[in-house]
Amino acid sequence: MISINEVLETNDMISHENLDVRTITLGISLLDCIDADIDATCEKIYKKITTTAKDLVSVGASIEKEFGIPIVNKRISVTPIALVGGASCKTSDDFVKIAKTLDKCALEVGVNFIGGYSALVSKGMTKADRLLIDSIPKALKETERVCSSVNLGSTKTGINMDAVRLMGDIVKETANLTADNDSLGCAKLVVFCNAPDDNPFMAGAFHGVTESDCIINVGVSGPGVVKKALESVRDADFGELCETVKKTAFKITRVGQLVALEASKRLNIPFGIVDLSLAPTPAIGDSIAEIFEEMGLERAGAPGTTAALALLNDQVKKGGVMASSYVGGLSGAFIPVSEDHGMIEAVTEGALTLEKLEAMTCVCSVGLDMIAIPGDTPNTTIAGIIADEMAIGMVNQKTTAVRLIPVIGKTVGETAQFGGLLGYAPIIPVNKYSCERFVDRGGRIPAPIHSFKN
Amino acid sequence: MKKAIITVVGKDSVGIIAGVCTFLAKNNINILDISQTIVNGYFNMMMVVDVSGIDDRFLEVSESLAKMGEETLGVVAKIQREEIFDKMHRI
Numbered sequence: 412m413i414s415i416n417e418v419l420e421t422n423d424m425i426s427h428e429n430l431d432v433r434t435i436t437l438g439i440s441l442l443d444c445i446d447a448d449i450d451a452t453c454e455k456i457y458k459k460i461t462t463t464a465k466d467l468v469s470v471g472a473s474i475e476k477e478f479g480i481p482i483v484n485k486r487i488s489v490t491p492i493a494l495v496g497g498a499s500c501k502t503s504d505d506f507v508k509i510a511k512t513l514d515k516c517a518l519e520v521g522v523n524f525i526g527g528y529s530a531l532v533s534k535g536m537t538k539a540d541r542l543l544i545d546s547i548p549k550a551l552k553e554t555e556r557v558c559s560s561v562n563l564g565s566t567k568t569g570i571n572m573d574a575v576r577l578m579g580d581i582v583k584e585t586a587n588l589t590a591d592n593d594s595l596g597c598a599k600l601v602v603f604c605n606a607p608d609d610n611p612f613m614a615g616a617f618h619g620v621t622e623s624d625c626i627i628n629v630g631v632s633g634p635g636v637v638k639k640a641l642e643s644v645r646d647a648d649f650g651e652l653c654e655t656v657k658k659t660a661f662k663i664t665r666v667g668q669l670v671a672l673e674a675s676k677r678l679n680i681p682f683g684i685v686d687l688s689l690a691p692t693p694a695i696g697d698s699i700a701e702i703f704e705e706m707g708l709e710r711a712g713a714p715g716t717t718a719a720l721a722l723l724n725d726q727v728k729k730g731g732v733m734a735s736s737y738v739g740g741l742s743g744a745f746i747p748v749s750e751d752h753g754m755i756e757a758v759t760e761g762a763l764t765l766e767k768l769e770a771m772t773c774v775c776s777v778g779l780d781m782i783a784i785p786g787d788t789p790n791t792t793i794a795g796i797i798a799d800e801m802a803i804g805m806v807n808q809k810t811t812a813v814r815l816i817p818v819i820g821k822t823v824g825e826t827a828q829f830g831g832l833l834g835y836a837p838i839i840p841v842n843k844y845s846c847e848r849f850v851d852r853g854g855r856i857p858a859p860i861h862s863f864k865n
Numbered sequence: 866m867k868k869a870i871i872t873v874v875g876k877d878s879v880g881i882i883a884g885v886c887t888f889l890a891k892n893n894i895n896i897l898d899i900s901q902t903i904v905n906g907y908f909n910m911m912m913v914v915d916v917s918g919i920d921d922r923f924l925e926v927s928e929s930l931a932k933m934g935e936e937t938l939g940v941v942a943k944i945q946r947e948e949i950f951d952k953m954h955r956i
Contacts, residue, residue, distance in 0.1 A: 413950045415902055417950055418911050419872075419904065421950050421954070477923055477924065477927070479943060665953050668952065
């Protein structure tokens with residue numbers, strides 16, 4: 412029988428240490444909505460999503476109450492729209508029509524984000540891929556809940572540098588079109604290398620073509636719980652430190668697994684994966700940077716940060732894998748700057764730079780995330796930063812992502828405000844030297860060799 | 866049997882256990898186990914209860930328990946399905 416101390420420990424995690432399930436994401440295939448006519452396509456999409464997801468929010472809410480665990484977000488991911496709209500969309504405005512339909516669906520079923528306004532172009536772009544990418548700035552301006560992602564490279568195919576260069580322009584144009592809200596549109600746009608098919612987290616969630624008709628994926632969270640657990644081993648050696656992270660990750664993930672199975676049962680939709688994640692929020696006590704500080708670093712970004720993140724990420728996986736029957740998605744520690752008050756402070760004080768963040772992305776999921784850069788950063792420089800991050804993912808056989816926000820009209824020393832879970836971010840300095848001639852070359856970077864590992 | 870855990874946290878005073886037990890009796894909920902402890906000067910009680918009979922109105926009972934705890938006894942009382950604790954602490 413469960414003891415009172417175990418009950419109190421669980422409830423303390425929930426009420427004092429911000430333990431929550433970050434998202435239940437319902438993946439829905441829209442492949443059966445493909446039609447030659449754009450209005451018919453939109454009609455089918457609307458019908459499929461609003462039927463499949465009609466109980467998602469209410470089921471989420473009752474699980475939340477019955478088990479006493481907050482479920483912060485209920486979301487939907489769909490088949491990459493470039494595939495769904497390929498037959499019917501003749502212009503990029505046709506794609507915007509689909510974006511608006513998705514937005515309407517999200518509003519109707521009550522989810523805060525719907526992901527999958529996406530194109531997978533790691534090797535080449537079809538005409539539809541190109542039209543979708545061109546439509547992204549307008550689609551993100553004219554919708555509220557739609558999230559967009561583009562996969563630009565993979566370990567198997569190399570990096571599509573034409574698409575990387577194009578995304579430099581698209582990110583900037585999205586920033587320009589949403590300049591009134593500190594370029595918020597860019598917070599809903601992410602580019603990937605090795606994008607997973609079953610990621611439940613936004614902005615990068617989409618329902619991959621390898622998935623079944625619909626599926627439940629769950630993302631867990633709990634940086635505060637890890638930080639609290641580490642307080643009890645303050646002067647212990649690395650063995651004990653790692654053991655503590657692992658045990659904590661196990662407990663956190665078991666809650667995710669329970670919620671995933673329960674949601675799957677109640678919605679009668681198969682369970683896909685649990686994403687083993689430490690996802691911070693701007694709340695005090697819900698920060699990855701605080702974990703670093705607890706480990707013994709004065710600030711996130713200090714020498715030792717990459718090592719600290721590497722061990723954290725690895726132990727989260729080791730503990731989490733045993734707690735869940737199926738693990739997938741991005742799985743690891745997230746380091747979004749604007750969504751983590753400790754990271755925000757570190758950037759403000761100059762302890763954490765863009766270059767250090769890039770180094771950190773070599774050892775964790777996911778990448779350069781929610782980083783505000785000066786609004787006058789050249790498009791080619793944005794493409795260069797994307798190319799660097801894609802290269803890290805390609806060579807290291809891992810998922811990497813870039814979600815940069817060039818804040819129009821603001822520069823280093825100022826702060827961008829995104830609100831809610833998206834938080835706020837000080838504008839970080841970007842290397843001034845040009846990479847224009849490099850990124851303008853066009854073509855592809857070939858896939859790396861998989862032998863002679865050094 | 867479907868089990869749930871009731872926790873009651875608040876300042877210690879006369880009649881907390883009686884109040885909660887009366888509420889459970891009225892709702893036809895059987896108590897399987899009770900334990901209590903004082904943490905940082907606060908009264909902490911845990912009950913394991915059988916909720917098989919109220920499965921279809923679990924949320925309703927949960928809301929009225931919380932309301933009764935707050936308004937009548939001045940404590941935070943909540944009921945959670947047992948699985949969340951079981952899954953977290955047992956392999």
